[in-house]
Amino acid sequence: xxxxxxxxxxxxxxxxxxxxxxxxxxxxxxxxxxxxxxxxxxxxxxxxxxxxxxxxxxxxxxxxxxxxxxxxxxxxxxxxxxxxxxxxxxxxxxxxxxxxxxxxxxxxxxxxxxxxxxxxxxxxxxxxxxxxxxxxxxxxxxxxxxxxxxxxxxxxxxxxxxxxxxxxxxxxxxxxxxxxxxxxxxxxxxxxxxxxxxxxxxxxxxxxxxxxxxxxxxxxxxxxxxxxxxxxxxxxxxxxxxxxxxxxxxxxxxxxxxxxxxxxxxxxxxxxxxxxxxxxxxxxxxxxxxxxxxxxxxxxxxxxxxxxxxxxxxxxxxxxxxxxxxxxxxxxxxxxxxxxxxxxxxxxxxxx
Amino acid sequence: xxxxxxxxxxxxxxxxxxxxxxxxxxxxxxxxxxxxxxxxxxxxxxxxxxxxxxxxxxxxxxxxxxxxxxxxxxxxxxxxxxxxxxxxxxxxxxxxxxxxxxxxxxxxxxxxxxxxxxxxxxxxxxxxxxxxxxxxxxxxxxxxxxxxxxxxxxxxxxxxxxxxxxxxxxxxxxxxxxxxxxxxxxxxxxxxxxxxxxxxxxxxxxxxxxxxxxxxxxxxxxxxxxxxxxxxxxxxxxxxxxxxxxxxxxxxxxxxxxxxxxxxxxxxxxxxxxxxxxxxxxxxxxxxxxxxxxxxxxxxxxxxxxxxxxxxxxxxxxxxxxxxxxxxxxxxxxxxxxxxxxxxxxxxxxxx
DNA sequence: GGAGTTTATTTGAACGATCAAATACTTTTT
DNA sequence: AAAAAGTATTTGATCGTTCAAATAAACTCC
Numbered sequence: 132x133x134x135x136x137x138x139x140x141x142x143x144x145x146x147x148x149x150x151x152x153x154x155x156x157x158x159x160x161x162x163x164x165x166x167x168x169x170x171x172x173x174x175x176x177x178x179x180x181x182x183x184x185x186x187x188x189x190x191x192x193x194x195x196x197x198x199x200x201x202x203x204x205x206x207x208x209x210x211x212x213x214x215x216x217x218x219x220x221x222x223x224x225x226x227x228x229x230x231x232x233x234x235x236x237x238x239x240x241x242x243x244x245x246x247x248x249x250x251x252x253x254x255x256x257x258x259x260x261x262x263x264x265x266x267x268x269x270x271x272x273x274x275x276x277x278x279x280x281x282x283x284x285x286x287x288x289x290x291x292x293x294x295x296x297x298x299x300x301x302x303x304x305x306x307x308x309x310x311x312x313x314x315x316x317x318x319x320x321x322x323x324x325x326x327x328x329x330x331x332x333x334x335x336x337x338x339x340x341x342x343x344x345x346x347x348x349x350x351x352x353x354x355x356x357x358x359x360x361x362x363x364x365x366x367x368x369x370x371x372x373x374x375x376x377x378x379x380x381x382x383x384x385x386x387x388x389x390x391x392x393x394x395x396x397x398x399x400x401x402x403x404x405x406x407x408x409x410x411x412x413x414x415x416x417x418x419x420x421x422x423x424x425x426x427x428x429x430x431x432x433x434x435x436x437x438x439x440x441x442x443x444x445x446x447x448x449x450x451x452x453x454x455x456x457x458x459x460x461x462x463x464x465x466x467x468x469x470x471x472x473x474x475x476x477x478x479x480x481x482x483x
Numbered sequence: 484x485x486x487x488x489x490x491x492x493x494x495x496x497x498x499x500x501x502x503x504x505x506x507x508x509x510x511x512x513x514x515x516x517x518x519x520x521x522x523x524x525x526x527x528x529x530x531x532x533x534x535x536x537x538x539x540x541x542x543x544x545x546x547x548x549x550x551x552x553x554x555x556x557x558x559x560x561x562x563x564x565x566x567x568x569x570x571x572x573x574x575x576x577x578x579x580x581x582x583x584x585x586x587x588x589x590x591x592x593x594x595x596x597x598x599x600x601x602x603x604x605x606x607x608x609x610x611x612x613x614x615x616x617x618x619x620x621x622x623x624x625x626x627x628x629x630x631x632x633x634x635x636x637x638x639x640x641x642x643x644x645x646x647x648x649x650x651x652x653x654x655x656x657x658x659x660x661x662x663x664x665x666x667x668x669x670x671x672x673x674x675x676x677x678x679x680x681x682x683x684x685x686x687x688x689x690x691x692x693x694x695x696x697x698x699x700x701x702x703x704x705x706x707x708x709x710x711x712x713x714x715x716x717x718x719x720x721x722x723x724x725x726x727x728x729x730x731x732x733x734x735x736x737x738x739x740x741x742x743x744x745x746x747x748x749x750x751x752x753x754x755x756x757x758x759x760x761x762x763x764x765x766x767x768x769x770x771x772x773x774x775x776x777x778x779x780x781x782x783x784x785x786x787x788x789x790x791x792x793x794x795x796x797x798x799x800x801x802x803x804x805x806x807x808x809x810x811x812x813x814x815x816x817x818x819x820x821x822x823x824x825x826x827x828x829x830x831x832x833x834x835x
Numbered sequence: 836g837g838a839g840t841t842t843a844t845t846t847g848a849a850c851g852a853t854c855a856a857a858t859a860c861t862t863t864t865t
Numbered sequence: 866a867a868a869a870a871g872t873a874t875t876t877g878a879t880c881g882t883t884c885a886a887a888t889a890a891a892c893t894c895c
Contacts, residue, residue, distance in 0.1 A: 182540070183536075185850090189883045536851085756841090
């Protein structure tokens with residue numbers, strides 16, 4: 132394997148100095164046009180590529196962001212994080228940033244990893260996913276003055292506009308509000324909701340969207356609303372059970388909304404009347420079986436994360452307290468409407 | 484943020500030279516025990532971490548492997564690659580290796596990215612996924628003497644034992660053979676197969692497993708076998724259609740095997756007789772709805788990839804032609820048997 | 836046209852680690 | 866006990882880049 136040309140080689144060949152070559156790459160504006168063109172020609176001709184590690188050593192920045200690859204917690208909806216990861220990698224690349232993965236089993240273990248990557252100057256900052264109330268990771272990162280942005284709002288904080296750290300999140304409330312409105316627009320009045328127990332902040336947020344849209348319209352009373360709701364933990368089987376319960380207790384249903392695609396898939400299985408079911412996350416499964424679903428718009432989330440990480444704040448809140456620039460991005464999800472033509476649920480053959 | 488200690492700081496504090504500190508980290512064996520302990524204590528006390536980029540600059544190796552994050556081609560089975568990625572990251576970490584992501588839209592684009600990462604000394608080697616016959620990427624990597632291992636055997640090469648490059652793959656043929664045998668063991672004789680068109684090498688491989696197991700047992704004639712097979716492109720709706728066709732043309736069925744979980748999910752939808760359906764990939768969807776499925780054992784694949792990348796060959800075939808060490812790993816997949824209790828497919832209500 | 840100002844380019848040093856070669860310290864051998 | 870051999874540690878140079886300061890070149894202006 133041939134050895135690679137260095138700045139010095141380029142400089143020699145172009146008849147300029149190392150630094151001029153460096154300037155052509157990093158601040159082209161300060162190099163005279165004809166010099167620049169000459170250098171660029173040589174760069175192209177020699178196939179010169181800057182040595183990333185040398186640059187990092189000198190600039191003391193790695194142009195790399197670290198992100199933990201979550202173990203697949205929930206199977207079906209796990210793909211949301213994967214899509215996010217993909218979007219992040221792609222958009223980071225456009226800005227010359229790299230994405231470095233790591234894994235960890237516990238938050239404490241993760242902090243060890245964060246420290247390792249940070250101390251080794253492997254990364255400039257982190258993206259945190261799956262945050263939770265009282266998350267020790269955010270605390271640690273803030274204390275150590277390390278740049279990071281979370282995908283997930285800081286739960287339990289009153290003033291979202293003045294948070295301890297930068298964040299991007301998806302407005303689940305608005306998503307379910309829209310989903311409810313869409314069904315109402317199609318004539319539905321009694322719209323059921325299969326959601327998560329209220330220990331889940333994310334779940335509460337989504338639930339609120341449904342409730343608000345229902346109450347604003349006034350199609351149902353508060354008591355009726357309570358009957359239209361079933362609470363369960365996530366899962367396909369749970370969705371099926373919840374749907375069965377809903378059909379028993381709620382009476383007639385015009386539509387059903389679910390807090391996840393897993394629940395929605397389960398609900399579809401116990402849905403002989405073909406009541407429109409809407410899921411959440413817009414997973415491949417929803418696409419495959421023709422479920423309407425609320426899409427989290429991971430592209431926009433990824434864009435927001437990078438903006439906050441590389442923008443004015445540089446991934447930190449500290450030291451920019453007086454700025455008017457918002458310190459978060461609340462992404463509005465998008466409802467994907469599908470006809471469930473794809474699921475020609477057949478009748479079982481008569482028992483022999 | 485406090486500035487990090489360097490080797491020099493540690494050396495000063497421990498009363499030794501830089502190089503001794505370096506030796507303690509990289510070749511502890513050559514340092515006298517008492518000196519080593521003293522240095523180690525100082526390292527721990529100062530919280531010293533080697534600067535990754537500086538080390539890379541000097542050693543000309545990055546301890547990082549690059550892998551392309553595929554766009555989700557097939558939604559449902561996409562999770563296999565994600566699980567592989569997770570396993571790879573985890574196992575790489577144990578060996579002090581990092582995983583760096585990149586994206587690319589076309590093979591040509593990908594080659595550009597490979598070159599960038601290699602030239603910039605960002606990575607020591609690559610893991611290639613989703614290889615295909617005549618893949619220009621493997622050709623380019625071989626020509627440029629770059630270390631890599633593919634997840635996927637080199638299709639179209641006669642002698643798998645003496646390949647152009649290192650590879651790891653899953654024995655789809657064995658997987659379907661086992662799945663067929665399992666059904667036969669449960670008394671099934673007429674076992675249908677929903678597979679992919681024979682333009683797909685992977686598909687042919689899986690299909691062969693089913694055929695061989697069927698023919699070996701001699702439960703069906705060649706003509707019957709042909710009737711028990713339906714060919715279609717991948718997808719849930721396609722699986723449903725294929726199942727319907729199979730039920731029309733094949734007559735009685737004891738079981739159905741599918742080339743993917745997508746097809747299997749589709750098949751389940753048109754399966755009122757509750758014929759046992761087996762999928763492939765063991766995706767979260769299969770787990771959720773209680774489908775038997777062939778698991779690709781991505782952990783073992785990841786282990787094999789790392790072995791080949793860091794082992795004797797160092798990710799290259801060239802220059803080790805006479806070695807007896809095998810240059811590939813063929814992973815035997817594992818059949819996951821499930822009862823499909825989770826899918827209580829209900830009858831539609833009588834039409835009103 | 837020369838002093839002053841701006842713009843363009845070059846030079847030496849540094850980032851933090853490891854390599855290769857040199858030196859200091861131990862142990863063995865005769 | 867001195868020489869030889871082996872082990873442990875140190876020193877100077879280097880990886881490829883960019884920073885900071887110095888120099889050179891090009892304009893401005895009266």
